[in-house]
Amino acid sequence: AQRVTQPEKLLSVFKGAPVELKCNYSYSGSPELFWYVQYSRQRLQLLLRHISRESIKGFTADLNKGETSFHLKKPFAQEEDSAMYYCALQNNNAGNMLTFGGGTRLMVKP
Amino acid sequence: GAGVSQSPRYKVAKRGQDVALRCDPISGHVSLFWYQQALGQGPEFLTYFQNEAQLDKSGLPSDRFFAERPEGSVSTLKIQRTQQEDSAVYLCASSPGQGHYGYTFGSGTRLTVV
Numbered sequence: 286a287q288r289v290t291q292p293e294k295l296l297s298v299f300k301g302a303p304v305e306l307k308c309n310y311s312y313s314g315s316p317e318l319f320w321y322v323q324y325s326r327q328r329l330q331l332l333l334r335h336i337s338r339e340s341i342k343g344f345t346a347d348l349n350k351g352e353t354s355f356h357l358k359k360p361f362a363q364e365e366d367s368a369m370y371y372c373a374l375q376n377n378n379a380g381n382m383l384t385f386g387g388g389t390r391l392m393v394k395p
Numbered sequence: 396g397a398g399v400s401q402s403p404r405y406k407v408a409k410r411g412q413d414v415a416l417r418c419d420p421i422s423g424h425v426s427l428f429w430y431q432q433a434l435g436q437g438p439e440f441l442t443y444f445q446n447e448a449q450l451d452k453s454g455l456p457s458d459r460f461f462a463e464r465p466e467g468s469v470s471t472l473k474i475q476r477t478q479q480e481d482s483a484v485y486l487c488a489s490s491p492g493q494g495h496y497g498y499t500f501g502s503g504t505r506l507t508v509v
Contacts (some may be wrong), residue, residue: 289437319497329438329486331497345501372439381490382451382475383498 287312291386296325298362299394306357306374306389307312308346314366317375318355319383332357332370342366362393397421399501401487407507408477416472416504418487426490428498429462429472433483441485444470477508 286313298304310316320332334340335355336349346357355372369390373383400419400451408414420427427446430438433456440454446467455462459477474481484505488498 291437294435323495328502329500331499334497341490382428382440382443383438385439387428387437 286373287376287384289314289372289384291370291372291384291389293389293392294387295392297392301361303325303355304359304362304366304391304393306370306372306380306391308355308357309371309382310353310355310374312353312374312376316355317377317381318346318348319373319375320344320355320357321371321373321385322368323371329371341348349392358389362391363391364395367391399487399489399499401485401501401504403504403508404502405505409445410478410508411476412508413473413475413492414477414506416458416474416506418470418472418501420468420470420487421499422468424492424499425492427464427470427487428490430431430488431456432486432503438486441472442505443485476508477506479508482506483506491498 290309292388307340311341321329323329346355348355369388371388373387376382401419428443429441432438443451444463444464447464459475462472484503486503487501490498
């Protein structure tokens with residue numbers, strides 16, 4: 286069975302500090318992983334996907350198959366980064382159903 | 396429309412009442428998903444449609460939950476005889492098709508069963 290774990294419910298950092306939101310997964314196939322973000326009073330939206338190897342709003346995430354991790358990183362946090370972040374794993378054998386982690390609330394203090 | 400539209404935004408139901416939640420996906424999106432998000436948790440999969448075909452309903456928690464998408468566009472999630480544990484945000488998402496697109500989510504319907 287596939288599973289996504291985000292060990293931190295809350296992460297609080299000061300503006301300008303580095304940020305790392307942890308995500309670990311278990312999946313028997315070749316994983317497709319995503320990060321979704323939900324800002325206050327907004328809908329859940331795609332932040333980035335691992336296959337694109339992109340940097341969005343200064344965030345990057347590298348898939349580490351050896352450690353089964355997909356941690357989200359940003360070198361210098363901004364106050365506008367405060368939001369809920371969800372890591373998600375796509376099941377390619379079931380349409381493209383996503384399994385989500387429990388989420389991490391990032392608070393960036395001024 | 397430009398995005399995924401869900402209605403109503405909020406629904407309060409008395410225990411035992413039936414409810415119907417509507418999702419209007421992005422025009423032309425083949426895939427449609429329903430998720431349930433309890434307070435403080437991540438979204439959990441309920442069911443998946445490809446056009447009008449319901450290909451996976453393994454996440455529906457009981458036979459009180461029923462979803463349909465008869466013409467391959469608008470979808471309705473129906474919950475019969477609601478119970479307090481059904482209180483959650485119900486999210487709808489659509490995607491152009493299979494592949495690495497990610498989803499576009501609606502704003503959700505917050506259901507409170509009293």
